[in-house]
Structure formats: C-alpha cells, structure tokens
Amino acid sequence: MQTNLANFIKHTPEGEEADTILRSCVHCGFCLATCPTYQLLGDELDSPRGRIYLMKQVLEGQSVTQKTQQHLDRCLTCRACETTCPSGVQYSRLLDIGREVVHKKVKRKLPERLLRFLLIKTLPNRYLFRPLFKLGQLFRPFLPAKLKKSIPSHTLKNKDWPTTRHSRRMLLLDGCVQPSFSPNINIATANVLDKLGISLIKAEKAGCCGALSYHLDAHQESMDQMRRNIDAWWPFIDKRTNSQPAEAIVITASGCGATVKEYGHLLRHDPAYADKAQHISALAKDISEILTLETNALATLFKRLGDKASTKLAFHSPCTLQHGMQIRGSVEKILSTAGFTLCTVKDAHLCCGSAGTYSILQPELSQQLLKQKIVALTSDGPSQLITANIGCLMHLQSGTSLPVKHWIEILDLTLDAGADPKTSDQ
Structure with a gap:
C-alpha cells in the first residue's frame, strides 16, 4: 500500500x-x-x-x-x-x-466523554473499584437482570495464600478488577505453583497493567501505570540487588498478559524505562506457559488424580490469549492431561464480545457476540464453562446460568481432590 x-x-x-x-x-x-x-x-x-x-x-x-x-x-x-x-x-x-x-x-459528546472518564478512573484503581463492587453486591437484588448476572452475590475465598517456602520464586500481577471479582483465581494459581515447588509472591505497589486506559486513548496515563509496575517489580527481579530474583512474572488474565508482553515496545522511546520494560516483557508469562514448562512436575501430580477429573468442560480461549499472545492449545493440553473432557467449540477463534470495556461502550454488538458465543460453548453439553481472562469470565457469566470459572481454579480444586494426604504438605 x-x-x-x-x-x-x-x-x-x-x-x-x-x-x-x-x-x-x-x-x-x-x-x-x-x-x-x-x-x-x-x-x-x-x-x-x-x-x-x-x-x-x-x-x-x-x-x-x-x-x-x-x-x-x-x-x-x-x-x-x-x-x-x-x-x-x-x-x-x-x-x-x-x-x-x-x-x-x-x-466526543459529553455523555461519552463522561463514561470514558469514569471507566479510566475507577476500573484500573482497585481502591476505588473494590468499594463500588461491594456496593453493587449490596444492591444486586434491585439491579436489572443482565447486570445482576454479571455480579456475583458473594466472593468468598476458598483458601488462604500459601506461605513463601520455596527457593524458586515468581511474581504475580495481581490485577485491578480480578482481586475483587474473583479472588480465588490468583489464590488457585499460587496453590498450584506451590505444589510444583514454586512460591508466588506479590509486589504490593503494582496495580493495573495499563491496558484499559491505553485502549481508551489515555496513553500517557496508561504508560504511567506501566512505569509504576516496573518500579514495583524491579526490586524482585534485579539480580544485582536480589539473591533470589523472581524467575517470571505470572499473569492469570490474558488481557493483562498481552499488554505486559508489549511493555518493551510501548516504552521503547523512554530512556529511563526502555531497557527495564524490555526485560519485564521477556519475563511476563501466562500461567499456561509456566505450567507447560513444568511438564514433568505436573505429570507427577496428575498421576494421583485417577478418575477424579472426569468433568466435561467447554473452554473459551480469550482473543488476547490465542491472537494477542499467540498461545493456542496449551490450556487444552494441560486439562486433557489432567483427565478432563473438553467439548468441541465451533468458531472458537471469534470474540465473546467482552473486549475490555467494549461490552459497556458497544453493548448492542457485544450482546450479539455473547449470544453467539454461549450457543457455541454450550452446544456440546458441558457442565461448566472455563476461560483464561477475567473480563471474558464476567461477560460470559452474564449470558448463561452455567458456572463460569478460570481454568486454573478447576485445576487447583482437582489437584486438591486427588492429593495424597501423606505428601500434600511436603
């Protein structure tokens, strides 16, 4: 051209x-x-x-x-x-x-500008989002049916975070919306890695990955969020000052993962952060990438399961996983090896309509895509839907009565059910 x-x-x-x-x-x-x-x-x-x-x-x-x-x-x-x-x-x-x-x-028209401003200021800020989310739960019975479906009535933690006890360590991107909406996702991730001899740690000062603001044209605000994360993570990965640097930055929301993997590109012209951003991007891994690298240790855990993981699941591969990060088949292979039956999903390459804030800004198109995706996911009769991104999870749950979970939660619960009591605490 x-x-x-x-x-x-x-x-x-x-x-x-x-x-x-x-x-x-x-x-x-x-x-x-x-x-x-x-x-x-x-x-x-x-x-x-x-x-x-x-x-x-x-x-x-x-x-x-x-x-x-x-x-x-x-x-x-x-x-x-x-x-x-x-x-x-x-x-x-x-x-x-x-x-x-x-x-x-x-x-843009004033209502559009106001809505975008509110999204940029509230969703990436977990200290603002959490009380608003709790308020939504409080008034859930009075909300419209569609909105009610997307807000869980309670978000109790199934487990506690495992103690840091292994020499191998990895960092976690905690996220902004996910800790409030579905706290068990990151806890499940920490527990699965703990079983593999890896301690998952948090950098408390890290926050939103910057994706939401960036895609709403607030580029400078987004890059400030990226720099804040780099500053928060750096002490944990800098080999010059840390005797046990983190091996990787583990990300459980594929939307965040696709963005963190691009920090190096997005901050390439920033002389103070370009090299650090490149290093961060190299360390960023989706949890499926981590587990794929830990094949032998995972296989040992799977041997204990027997027939306990016979549930029929339908996996929605988020666009940010299969198109953004180009990760295809990894989650499916892990779950199949664990003994799960995975449904065939027609047009699996098509978006569910969540797409960050798209479901809020373009509700009509988003709902059409959601209906199509729910039909595709449920046509083979699964007992549960699973995905790899919190935005997709929330969106899918608003369109179905079937439970929707992150796949790592299912894996964690299954590994717990199949654990040998004599070895589970070693």
Missing part, C-alpha cells in the same frame, strides 16, 4: 511505525472472514481492511468525522485478523495510533 503521511505525524515515531504497517497491507481481504464486526454488520468499513483505509486517510491529512471514529470504536481489538493475515500486518498497533489521532481531532 502506497502512503503519503501528513506532516503532523510523518517524522514522529508513531508516524514511522504506522507507515511501515500500512505499507505491509496488500488488500487481500483474508481478514474479513475472521472479523466479528464484519460478520455481524457486513460493512467493509467495519472490517480490518476498511478501517486500515480509514486510518490511512486520517494519517494522510484528510478530514476526520464522527463516522470515522464510530467505525474505529466498533473494532473489538480482538486481533483475529492478525492471526489470519498472510502479510503479518500489525493491525492492533496501527489501530492504537489511528484511534489516538482521531481522539484528538474529533470531540
């Missing part, structure tokens, strides 16, 4: 990156077949190829309208198009650049 970028962006780092991405697109249209919004709306401008044309026009200095912004807003950033693209077009990075430019040129 030939380009002629406007002077306002031509010689900037963003402009150079956008130019490279635009030139890699060959207009083949393969992306249309896997784009959820194009499948729903049938509009070329609601496909990756159409949005690329729109962003090209914007970056070349043509007029920008609210219609342009609407088509970009409708994108889920699911990145299924990147998996499909034979040319390796880095669509999501182009979208981040294009959205930020459009955000500066098109003023």
Whole structure:
C-alpha cells in the first residue's frame, strides 16, 4: 500500500511505525472472514481492511468525522485478523495510533466523554473499584437482570495464600478488577505453583497493567501505570540487588498478559524505562506457559488424580490469549492431561464480545457476540464453562446460568481432590 503521511505525524515515531504497517497491507481481504464486526454488520468499513483505509486517510491529512471514529470504536481489538493475515500486518498497533489521532481531532459528546472518564478512573484503581463492587453486591437484588448476572452475590475465598517456602520464586500481577471479582483465581494459581515447588509472591505497589486506559486513548496515563509496575517489580527481579530474583512474572488474565508482553515496545522511546520494560516483557508469562514448562512436575501430580477429573468442560480461549499472545492449545493440553473432557467449540477463534470495556461502550454488538458465543460453548453439553481472562469470565457469566470459572481454579480444586494426604504438605 502506497502512503503519503501528513506532516503532523510523518517524522514522529508513531508516524514511522504506522507507515511501515500500512505499507505491509496488500488488500487481500483474508481478514474479513475472521472479523466479528464484519460478520455481524457486513460493512467493509467495519472490517480490518476498511478501517486500515480509514486510518490511512486520517494519517494522510484528510478530514476526520464522527463516522470515522464510530467505525474505529466498533473494532473489538480482538486481533483475529492478525492471526489470519498472510502479510503479518500489525493491525492492533496501527489501530492504537489511528484511534489516538482521531481522539484528538474529533470531540466526543459529553455523555461519552463522561463514561470514558469514569471507566479510566475507577476500573484500573482497585481502591476505588473494590468499594463500588461491594456496593453493587449490596444492591444486586434491585439491579436489572443482565447486570445482576454479571455480579456475583458473594466472593468468598476458598483458601488462604500459601506461605513463601520455596527457593524458586515468581511474581504475580495481581490485577485491578480480578482481586475483587474473583479472588480465588490468583489464590488457585499460587496453590498450584506451590505444589510444583514454586512460591508466588506479590509486589504490593503494582496495580493495573495499563491496558484499559491505553485502549481508551489515555496513553500517557496508561504508560504511567506501566512505569509504576516496573518500579514495583524491579526490586524482585534485579539480580544485582536480589539473591533470589523472581524467575517470571505470572499473569492469570490474558488481557493483562498481552499488554505486559508489549511493555518493551510501548516504552521503547523512554530512556529511563526502555531497557527495564524490555526485560519485564521477556519475563511476563501466562500461567499456561509456566505450567507447560513444568511438564514433568505436573505429570507427577496428575498421576494421583485417577478418575477424579472426569468433568466435561467447554473452554473459551480469550482473543488476547490465542491472537494477542499467540498461545493456542496449551490450556487444552494441560486439562486433557489432567483427565478432563473438553467439548468441541465451533468458531472458537471469534470474540465473546467482552473486549475490555467494549461490552459497556458497544453493548448492542457485544450482546450479539455473547449470544453467539454461549450457543457455541454450550452446544456440546458441558457442565461448566472455563476461560483464561477475567473480563471474558464476567461477560460470559452474564449470558448463561452455567458456572463460569478460570481454568486454573478447576485445576487447583482437582489437584486438591486427588492429593495424597501423606505428601500434600511436603
């Protein structure tokens, strides 16, 4: 694709990156077949190829309208198009650049601005989100049916965090929404790793990964959150000052994982953080990646299970896991080895409609995608749905009466049930 970028962006780092991405697109249209919004709306401008044309026009200095912004807003950033693209077009990075430019040129209506401001200020801040979440639980009986389904009536912790007792240590990204909504996910992760001889530790000053703010065009605020996390984690991983540095940064929400793995890229022009960010990205691992590396130790645990893990499960692979981090089949292999029966899920590559704050900002499209996903997940008769991202978990639970859990919770409970009492405390 030939380009002629406007002077306002031509010689900037963003402009150079956008130019490279635009030139890699060959207009083949393969992306249309896997784009959820194009499948729903049938509009070329609601496909990756159409949005690329729109962003090209914007970056070349043509007029920008609210219609342009609407088509970009409708994108889920699911990145299924990147998996499909034979040319390796880095669509999501182009979208981040294009959205930020459009955000500066098109003023949103006041209700939109207010809603986005509230999302940026509350969801990433666990000290604000937690009391609001508790308030939602208190008034849950009076909420609309759809909202009521997405808020659990109680969030009791099944277990306590295991004591730090192993020489092998890993850091955890605790997250912002997850500790309030589903605290057992991280506890289950710590318990599974504890059984494998790894202690999972928290950096108390770490917080939101920055994904939510970044995708709502608050780039500077997002990068400040990234820098705060790097500062919080650094004492635990710096080999010069720590005799037992953490081996990895374990992430249980794939949406966060996809972002932390890009810290190195997003902060590459920051002289104070570029090298540290690169190191953080290299250490960031989804919990499925960690368990895949611990195959032998995990196999020993699985031998004790017998027939206790015969539950039939349907796994929803989040877009950030399969398209963002390009991790496919790892969770399924772990669960199958543990003895679970996994259902066949039609169109597993398609988004469930959660997509961060998409379900709030684009409720109509989000609900259509949710209904399709629930049909696909339940058609083979599972007893439970599982996923790997807290946003997907909350969204899926709002659309079904079946329980929805993070897969690591199921694995932890199963390992506990099959543990040998004589060896479980060693």
